Amino acid sequence: MGSQEVSTVDWQGKHVTVAGLGVSGIPAARALHERGALVTVVNDGDDERARAQAAELEALGITVRLGDGATLPPSTELVVTAPGWQPDKPLFLAAAEAGVPVWGDVELAWRLRGDNGKKAAPWLAVTGTNGKTTTVRMLASILEAAGLRTAAVGNIGVSLLDAVLGDTEYDVLAVELSSYQLHWAPSLRAHSAAVLNLAPDHLDWHGSMEAYAADKGRVYEGNTVACVYNVADPATEDLVREADVEEGCRAIGFTLGAPGPSQLGVVDGILVDRAFVANRQKQAQELAEVSDVDPPAPHNIANALAAAALARAFGVEPAAVRDGLRAFRPDAHRIEHVADIGEVAYVDDSKATNTHATEASLAAYDSIVWIVGGLAKGATFDELVIGAAKRLRGVVLMGADRALIHEALTRHAPEVPVVDLDRTDTGAMSEAVARAAELARPGDTVLLAPACASMDMFTNYNKRGEAFADAVRARADESA
Template identity: 70%
Template structure:
């Protein structure tokens, strides 16, 4: 692995003018590098970002809009935004020229500073997976806070990882973070060759972002990078053998342990559930005979199966770091999920309405569908190349009816016809968008639901054909549901 360069005067190109690109540009400029930021777009919004960036930092920082393909002359290092795929012309040119390409996570890892209290940089407890990353990292941060640690959920969520590793070292008003709960996407991991977390978890693996990675094998390999060099624990999902295989393939430090989590009774070096209790048989004395009670399924909100699994993964990472059982329970009790993640909206005429608009792929939707029955399922949008047979097969016995929306609704209708032919299907809001569309969808779902049912918005698709993003889709759903009682 290469050494970290001397920054003053170093010509660095930052690819992308998004949140991570701007953060990288600011940090690199402060280090004395000669920074050029490039972006293929050229919009009023981007120009406003450029004006703000250059006003704050002045000389030594240049921005080039409208040309994201050409590598600036003299570049010695490229720091790329996560969304830029390896096939991007600029990144291909950099690699052809023998230049290193880092992501913002790699840059942050290289810039870590020793804590005054330990003389070592703050440990990273890292999480990746196709689904559940944000919730798990936020649960982990809540547990670490309950243990009295100064921490934050960072990376692909919350605080910028670059800001987090530098926080408190130059500002007398705050202390550095003791430990970081780091969410990492497959994109970020691809461009982070030096990363060596204290402990890490891969929650699950399902096809996603294959257009970026090129294949499922490449996607899985990038996820598996999170285990490289782990010091204490590689946490994997007992229900997903692919995650355990990534552990087997990882090159870790001597003494690092493989720790499984699952919804059944735990074996040795595992976390699981016994009679509604969360149990640790990994980080206890004489684990062949003993176990530690970490809390109850009832401490988790919501207590859906996949969310219990998220909590077990967070608990495993916290225990690997040395957190006691009491803090695990307190942290899980204090945690509340972000909006649009299996969020209870209302109960109207004995029908529960649940917003899981964040379920933008089939893997996430399957977890949501497994938590309820009978279900009136609202699904559809942009499929992003997904197929729906396996999803429908798994959920068929739970479905009361389905309301289909969006551009790729026909794909879900065909899967329902093959695997759940007796489930009533209604297509709604054809050619409509926004609030008008969602109001019709909710009225249609209400007409199909019976007392005791759950109406579940778990679209298994992206939202941009009808809504600005999944957040707007969920907000409009909740607004329309509350309108039923007006």
């Protein structure tokens, strides 16, 4: 199926099982019911919230089974699943045995685009271990600067179903896709797509690094114009080579160095394009300055180049790339500068929940007091510490798995002062900031880049970042 073709399904009387109540399951159940499908929703949980959601759906005539997400309802012809449900769940094993296809919310959105009579907008898709949300939002900002009707959707928190079935007729969609979503999206065919990077993550879900990479690589299948890869991460280029794309689709690299032909890169502080120019062997097109990117950290420049490559693949002019990057502001808790106190910068990168993201964060600063720790999720920290050792003024450890990081520091950076906070209450963040301030010198950066999940101490990484920012601001008020 080509990228611009729209798949039509006769839903009338079709028995569809929707797996999971939630941000994707409820819109899916409603959309299918509206199209005449006989919908049964199954859900593992049976709490008060689930019962309230079930009551709303049942009022529409949708069947809901709570507390039983394992059994495949009789007569099921299709399963539509929430992206987080693991592939080895009994429901999916039963579906496979019965020959019943399983789609995710992304697959359903792809199949339903154009179903309401609107033009089916092409998708520019972004995946990768880190940087997806920032890149998609940068891309949407660039597309808007070009005067295009667009939205940042998908794993970013805006339902793709809502985007394709809503009232707005988009020219193009900037789509963030997780490995979970790609696993369940067999017929997705993007206009162009990027894999930003690959590092071990979610291996408990996928089963192996190879399976994880293969699911990420699905984003390239059937691309029509460009497969964008990271020159510094050869595994992403390998995925391009393995993809079955439309004839004429090109491999486009992005690099923090000077670009070769068919690449975007950086020359003397300028983001330049040697891919979408008339003579890429000899010509380069200036797009923007490094200073147009906020913040201008190396990994964020890489995000900007990937976004620019996708926009250029869609025909966006250079001036819109510059204007879109200038207009973009990063989300909270992503290398967010909180305050300067006594010539020391305090930066919140609570979103750095794994070692790959934290490595990029640490590389952005020359002299760092590092606040780190939380739930390690099976990660090891030796390579991270080895790479960062020369930048560390000091380290403040916190969280349940801080001992793993302490051991890596002892092995690879024994000269770096370490404060080990033996407490996991939420108030520990104020002490962490205070101890970091004691270690810091003028010109240093106190950086919250935990390399770990937050759930041992906080509801999520946002709450952890807010606790850090609150502690920093309280300290700034005291020193004012």
